[in-house]
Amino acid sequence: MSRPEISAELSALYQEMILDHYRRPRNKGTLENADASVEMKNPLCGDEIGLQVTFDGDAVRDLKFNGRGCSISQASASMMTQLVKGKRAEEIESIRKKFRDLMLGNVGAGDSELGSLRALSGVARFPARVKCALLAWNALETALAGRAG
Amino acid sequence: MTPRKDSGPGADLDVRSDFPLLASDPRLHYLDSAATSQKPKIVLDALRDFYETANANPHRGAYSLSVRATECYHKARVRIAQFLGVRDSDCLIFTRGTTEGLNLVAGSWGYANVSSGDEIIVTALDHHANFVPWQVLALRKGAKFRVCELTPDGKIDLDFLSELLNERTRIVAFNHVSNAIGTINPVDEIVRLVREKTDAIVVCDGAQSAPHFPVSFESLGVDFYAFSGHKMLGPMGIGGLIGKREMLEEMPPYQTGGDMIEFVHDDRTTWNVLPLKFEAGTPNAANAVGLAAAVEYLDEIGMDRVIGHERSLISLAQKRLAAIDGLHIYGPSPAERSGVVSFTMSDVHPHDLATILDGEGVCIRAGHHCAQPLMRRLDVPATARASFYVYNDESDIDALVAGIIKAREIFAYVET
Numbered sequence: 227m228s229r230p231e232i233s234a235e236l237s238a239l240y241q242e243m244i245l246d247h248y249r250r251p252r253n254k255g256t257l258e259n260a261d262a263s264v265e266m267k268n269p270l271c272g273d274e275i276g277l278q279v280t281f282d283g284d285a286v287r288d289l290k291f292n293g294r295g296c297s298i299s300q301a302s303a304s305m306m307t308q309l310v311k312g313k314r315a316e317e318i319e320s321i322r323k324k325f326r327d328l329m330l331g332n333v334g335a336g337d338s339e340l341g342s343l344r345a346l347s348g349v350a351r352f353p354a355r356v357k358c359a360l361l362a363w364n365a366l367e368t369a370l371a372g373r374a375g
Numbered sequence: 376m377t378p379r380k381d382s383g384p385g386a387d388l389d390v391r392s393d394f395p396l397l398a399s400d401p402r403l404h405y406l407d408s409a410a411t412s413q414k415p416k417i418v419l420d421a422l423r424d425f426y427e428t429a430n431a432n433p434h435r436g437a438y439s440l441s442v443r444a445t446e447c448y449h450k451a452r453v454r455i456a457q458f459l460g461v462r463d464s465d466c467l468i469f470t471r472g473t474t475e476g477l478n479l480v481a482g483s484w485g486y487a488n489v490s491s492g493d494e495i496i497v498t499a500l501d502h503h504a505n506f507v508p509w510q511v512l513a514l515r516k517g518a519k520f521r522v523c524e525l526t527p528d529g530k531i532d533l534d535f536l537s538e539l540l541n542e543r544t545r546i547v548a549f550n551h552v553s554n555a556i557g558t559i560n561p562v563d564e565i566v567r568l569v570r571e572k573t574d575a576i577v578v579c580d581g582a583q584s585a586p587h588f589p590v591s592f593e594s595l596g597v598d599f600y601a602f603s604g605h606k607m608l609g610p611m612g613i614g615g616l617i618g619k620r621e622m623l624e625e626m627p628p629y630q631t632g633g634d635m636i637e638f639v640h641d642d643r644t645t646w647n648v649l650p651l652k653f654e655a656g657t658p659n660a661a662n663a664v665g666l667a668a669a670v671e672y673l674d675e676i677g678m679d680r681v682i683g684h685e686r687s688l689i690s691l692a693q694k695r696l697a698a699i700d701g702l703h704i705y706g707p708s709p710a711e712r713s714g715v716v717s718f719t720m721s722d723v724h725p726h727d728l729a730t731i732l733d734g735e736g737v738c739i740r741a742g743h744h745c746a747q748p749l750m751r752r753l754d755v756p757a758t759a760r761a762s763f764y765v766y767n768d769e770s771d772i773d774a775l776v777a778g779i780i781k782a783r784e785i786f787a788y789v790e791t
Binding site for chain 1: 724725726727730731734741742743747750756757781784785786788
């Protein structure tokens with residue numbers, strides 16, 4: 227089967243990597259003995275995410291997510307878990323801010339620190355979908371804030 | 376072009392060119408009229424005409440321009456009341472829309488008449504606007520808030536309702552038509568059940584019925600009926616609440632201020648008569664005039680033709696969508712629905728569907744449709760919803776179906 231004819235914006239949005247993470251989400255499930263557990267919903271559209279994190283000092287030792295939602299929210303969550311595992315809170319915060327800037331269209335191309343998350347850069351062209359991409363990151367921010375408190 | 380009257384009910388309705396926004400973009404397939412309708416040119420002209428020829432503050436000035444504004448506002452009320460089968464037009468209170476109308480009943484009648492231990496019933500089919508005001512009222516008053524469950528095909532379960540009704544029931548609120556899945560509710564039967572078993576008031580959310588089929592408040596037999604102008608070809612920010620005179624007379628004001636008063640003493644105030652008692656502040660006269668033009672336009676088409684046209688589109692959409700593998704349609708059979716087809720796809724989330732359809736010029740709604748209690752019961756976080764009105768035709772359904780198939784191809788495609 228050939229790929230259907232779609233606009234440049236749509237093909238940038240639905241990149242193969244995003245669809246792959248949507249179909250085969252990484253780190254999906256529940257963590258035993260999580261240090262932080264956050265549930266977050268997007269009340270506008272019903273996207274849901276549950277995030278569980280264990281810490282090792284200042285770093286994220288492991289994390290898993292569950293939930294349901296659109297391809298963007300689920301792929302973003304899956305890619306986030308891969309990227310932040312093993313990283314320190316400070317590094318994660320730096321990535322989170324850069325990713326947020328990318329989503330809000332404040333920067334054109336993503337910083338190399340963002341790694342695979344740059345595949346989501348097409349979302350910036352769809353203002354209605356930005357909140358989908360940020361949902362998991364908002365949950366992670368809450369989880370990290372809970373650790374500090 | 377003016378609507379044609381010369382042929383049978385519905386299927387041939389061809390009025391798209393009356394709607395400037397639709398006429399300006401032939402590629403646009405607007406399938407979100409349950410959220411808000413497009414506006415015909417005559418409504419836009421009526422708004423402009425009011426501001427160009429009659430604009431002044433109604434009920435205020437002694438000068439002739441203000442008298443003209445007052446007359447326009449009054450005539451609009453009479454015209455809209457006539458459209459909805461209300462003989463006594465003083466019983467039609469202008470509001471911002473259905474939400475404000477329902478809040479008016481909750482805030483006025485509800486606060487004055489509901490006490491601790493009383494019961495308020497809504498249904499799992501209701502829009503948040505006909506759910507939350509009653510829930511808040513119940514919590515503040517210490518009343519019980521009861522939610523009537525649905526049948527598996529998404530209709531109000533009348534046996535369940537019957538069980539809920541008792542001598543403590545003070546309010547029964549439900550929607551005439553579900554905005555989320557389109558169910559048309561049997562108002563007669565609900566009213567009969569409520570009257571048999573209780574002295575409760577019956578409040579009907581008419582946001583999705585007034586635009587789509589003939590409605591006569593007096594025949595419905597409910598105590599209050601709320602509707603929105605912007606869903607029936609009128610401007611945003613105008614709608615109405617219709618109530619029975621004896622109840623409206625007894626109810627305390629909802630908001631206070633200018634226009635709704637009679638005499639303001641230093642220590643007390645007396646209220647104006649209906650309908651102005653419930654219309655504090657400068658009225659939205661221009662939009663009332665615009666809504667009157669909209670109902671005039673609908674009457675010219677004929678509401679029987681409106682519903683006939685939608686019925687034929689809905690059954691066609693149902694047939695075409697049901698043929699798509701993995702597509703699930705919610706709600707009862709097309710004959711028991713109005714205006715709406717709500718569905719999910721097994722492999723494409725409603726948001727992704729809406730984004731891809733948007734790329735094809737097709738506007739649908741994806742989400743919970745302000746009906747989270749219903750979505751929980753359907754066990755889905757969101758559905759996709761296509762809704763139809765007078766300006767839609769078969770080409771909109773063709774575009775919808777083609778877009779859905781494209782969305783599924785995008786999601787099924789794997790690079791090799």
